[in-house]
Amino acid sequence: MSGATEGEGPAADPSLFEAPPLAEQERMVEAILFATAGPVTIRELVGRLPHGCEPKTALENLRRRYEGRGVNVVRVGEAWAIRTAPDLGFLMRQEVEETRKLSRAAIETLAIIAYHQPVTRAEIEEIRGVGVSRGTIDQLLEMDWIRFGRRRMTPGRPVTFIVTEAFLDHFGLETARDLPGLSELRAAGLLDSRPVPGTGDEDDETDGTEGQSDLFEE
Amino acid sequence: MSGATEGEGPAADPSLFEAPPLAEQERMVEAILFATAGPVTIRELVGRLPHGCEPKTALENLRRRYEGRGVNVVRVGEAWAIRTAPDLGFLMRQEVEETRKLSRAAIETLAIIAYHQPVTRAEIEEIRGVGVSRGTIDQLLEMDWIRFGRRRMTPGRPVTFIVTEAFLDHFGLETARDLPGLSELRAAGLLDSRPVPGTGDEDDETDGTEGQSDLFEE
């Protein structure tokens, strides 16, 4: 009698085994999609699930279950995968902030705007003695440290630049007027030049107020 | 000079931004946990989520949501991860990576470190009754299952070993306190450091302390 029978391994006779309940199949598909290194085709699912499973239905249920969740069950060609919800892609980026010192051109331009605002680009160039590149102005605008002021009522109606609230915030100033004048800068040792007798030492913005020296404390 | 302007600077004041609703935070945590292979610490989550998020509540909700599913949200020390349900391991046969077979010495050493941590090499040797080869410790270190703990404040200031988060993750333990049979072993006094009679430090044997970490404090 023994001659005619096939291998005695399990799964020899499919009808002997009942497929797991659908909820269980769904769990299985979920685990497989999660743990597999790439998208999984239905064929592969059939091969990996216990006999008699119907991955299509399980997949459909699973897809619905993950609708609106942080991850979704998505179809990738002929295969399926669990992927981050598209609207949460930003979480997968990590911003590394790097602080860098402002370039000399930028800080000088900024200083001139702060001391002379509202000031036109031509005026900045005149004071600096060199041209101001577009990039420098753009950078300062982008940093939100300067912004456009009123147009100057002169021929060509050039735009002017003024410093922003964010600028004052960053430098701990109440107003741009609080910036120390030249003589105070010198008193604080920030001017390393020898004063030239008789030259414009008594500068425009000097207003002899007190309490500004503490700006140098840092 | 228009010193004080309206403050439109964005991101100036973080408190201006409300944290996303809890359901949304849950989605975000879900996406991050799904996307990451290793456990993610709460600290890392806070760093990646928008300002003001409270991952703890979201994690707790998520954990409940995934109870009984094909994948589960599990705690690993101070971190969290998603892992397939243990009963579905059989489906993953093709994902099984052939792990290096640990020697009996390595397994015992690992268990001693887990149950007696922080523990010195001399103490491991005293428990096993044989020397611990360098290779055994190295292998466990390399697998990232053990790491150095604090030095023992005894003569020679020997290093101690403790188990890692990867160890907890590997064996599905939330904390080292969840080691199987830990409380029974402790109750039986088998985790005590009992000095050899006649070696003169019997008086140190006083503590009926709890927690593995206290067991070796002298």
Add this chain to the structure above:
Amino acid sequence: MSDVPPLRPAGPDPDAVAARLAAEALIVDVGGYEGPLDVLLTLSRAQKVDLRQISVLALAQQYLAFVEEARTLRIELAADYLVMAAWLAFLKSRLLLPPDPEEEGPSAEDLAAHLAFQLERLEAMRTAAARLMARDQLGRDRFGRGITEDVTRVRRVRWTATLVDLMQAYARIRTKDEFRPYAYDRTNLLTLDEALERMRPLIGLAGDWVDLWSYLPQGWTADPVRRRTATAATFAASLELVKEGRAELRQSDTFAPIELRRRT
């Protein structure tokens, strides 16, 4: 160690037989044991009692028999096996003799209890290790994420400047204007280029050593400020000429005159 009664009772005591078989098995596979404590633990299992009730005396006897057997079979035993044998022999004698009140140190009972504790602890750790390894393991029973999304790191540069930077920058610009008058001072400054320009044609004429100071241009020797700058520039220019291989310099002594001649 011949006084050790061999564990071979005549009667068919099953326990004793098992112990003997265990002891024999031990001998066969000495290398497979992790030291004397491991052997003792294996031997103690033959007593089939709770490790807390173990007879250390019987255990000591079994171990000594094991060592003796190994020796007769000329099996190489590591030193710690012999150390353990010596210690157990000592313990055995202490356990058999009535306690000597004069004797210092721990009692034999204490030592025996500690050995029992060690065995029990090792056994407990082995059980714990087995339970640990029987847990659902990651990568075998439980699995992590197969597809991981790498977090892309976005580098964002934040520019900063301090108030001092700002003020220094402004001071720099403003003092540039103040320096402008100094430009006239250049009349009192002989540059290296000027000195070089002046010396190039002259050097061709000087075949002999000539004092460097004679190269100072006219009108630059009286005023100390002018002489200083002219001297410095001329000296630098002469070094330049030496470097170019057109001239040679010499100085006979410290502070002696520096002399220059064309290099031939």
